[in-house]
Amino acid sequence: MSEFDLVRPQNTVAVLQKYQFHFQKKYGQNFLIDAHVLEKIISAAGITEDDFVLEIGPGIGTLTQCLCRHAGAVAAVEIDQNLIPILKDTLSEYQNVTVIHGDILKLDVKNLARESGAGKMKVIANLPYYITTPVIMGLLESNAGIERMVVMVQKEVADRMQAQPGTKDYGALSLAVQYYAKPNIVAFVPPNCFMPRPKVGSAVICLDCGQKRAVTVLNEAILFAIIRASFNQRRKTLVNGLYNAPNLSLTKSQICEAMERVGLPLQIRGEELSLDQFAKLSDELSFHNKIGSI
Numbered sequence: 001m002s003e004f005d006l007v008r009p010q011n012t013v014a015v016l017q018k019y020q021f022h023f024q025k026k027y028g029q030n031f032l033i034d035a036h037v038l039e040k041i042i043s044a045a046g047i048t049e050d051d052f053v054l055e056i057g058p059g060i061g062t063l064t065q066c067l068c069r070h071a072g073a074v075a076a077v078e079i080d081q082n083l084i085p086i087l088k089d090t091l092s093e094y095q096n097v098t099v100i101h102g103d104i105l106k107l108d109v110k111n112l113a114r115e116s117g118a119g120k121m122k123v124i125a126n127l128p129y130y131i132t133t134p135v136i137m138g139l140l141e142s143n144a145g146i147e148r149m150v151v152m153v154q155k156e157v158a159d160r161m162q163a164q165p166g167t168k169d170y171g172a173l174s175l176a177v178q179y180y181a182k183p184n185i186v187a188f189v190p191p192n193c194f195m196p197r198p199k200v201g202s203a204v205i206c207l208d209c210g211q212k213r214a215v216t217v218l219n220e221a222i223l224f225a226i227i228r229a230s231f232n233q234r235r236k237t238l239v240n241g242l243y244n245a246p247n248l249s250l251t252k253s254q255i256c257e258a259m260e261r262v263g264l265p266l267q268i269r270g271e272e273l274s275l276d277q278f279a280k281l282s283d284e285l286s287f288h289n290k291i292g293s294i
Helices: 009-018 035-043 062-070 081-090 109-116 129-140 155-161 173-179 220-232 240-241 252-261 275-285
Strands: 050-054 073-078 097-101 119-128 146-154 182-189 204-209
Touching: 009 182, 035 062, 035 119, 035 146, 035 182, 035 204, 050 062, 050 109, 062 073, 062 081, 062 097, 062 119, 073 081, 073 109, 081 097, 081 252, 129 146, 129 155, 129 173, 146 155, 146 173, 155 173, 155 204, 173 182, 173 275, 220 240, 220 275, 240 252
Parallel strands: 050 073, 050 119, 073 097, 119 146
Antiparallel strands: 146 204, 182 204
16 A cells, blocks of 8 residues: 555545634635645655655645655644644654744745755645745745755646746746746646635646756846836837836836847847846846846
8 A cells, every 4th residue: 555545535534623623714725635646746856865845834744744754854834823733643653844833934944954954955835825926936035955846836827937938828927937947847736636625726836946047147136127027017018118117227228229239129028038038138238337226
């Protein structure tokens, strides 16, 4: 029998009834009850006994138990106080897990990795949809030595993360994620794989962060300011998007000259540029002293 064969909806129901647990909408709680999806998450993460794993949103600890069997050490961060005693029960047989009651958005992830002694870590998360983007971007920007992230997100968010130029899903999130990591959707997850069932489909996406950045730029802040300005008004040309950006003090002639130097047509829209083209344009505009505070 596989360890994943023990993951059954009735087991989750039994734990919830034992503790008279009630789901709270404010935390966006949807517990995964599908063994096949759990197996895909573990496989995609490539967890070994040398790994330190940060799990965000462990729920009642179903996935956490699997992580404990594979990883050297696990830190599970749970915001709901009512789940802490449940986790202490379901994880009682494991000596390599630490349950942290707290908000991942306020946690010093870099310090957590340092204290683990591992130097690097992997992140597993079943993220509430309303905080998906800030959590993922916070982790990617943390410089905490994250090698890989395997996260459950809303399907449309996963599509946006790996979208390519010229598609309807392509945007600032696509570029930001692809700057820091290589995204790959490993599974689509229907609502019936959760308790309670969400109203939308989900996806498991793997973000490989343990490689060189896709591009190198002179100034990251300027790169992301340009990207944000390019998608704030998608229907505008890139020239007008950058010219109207409140935090970029650029004249139209400066923008046009920079675009011509990197071989971009003046009528192009931001959604048509690749990350590499944004990087080259960013470097050209970084030489202008009139770029304001970003």
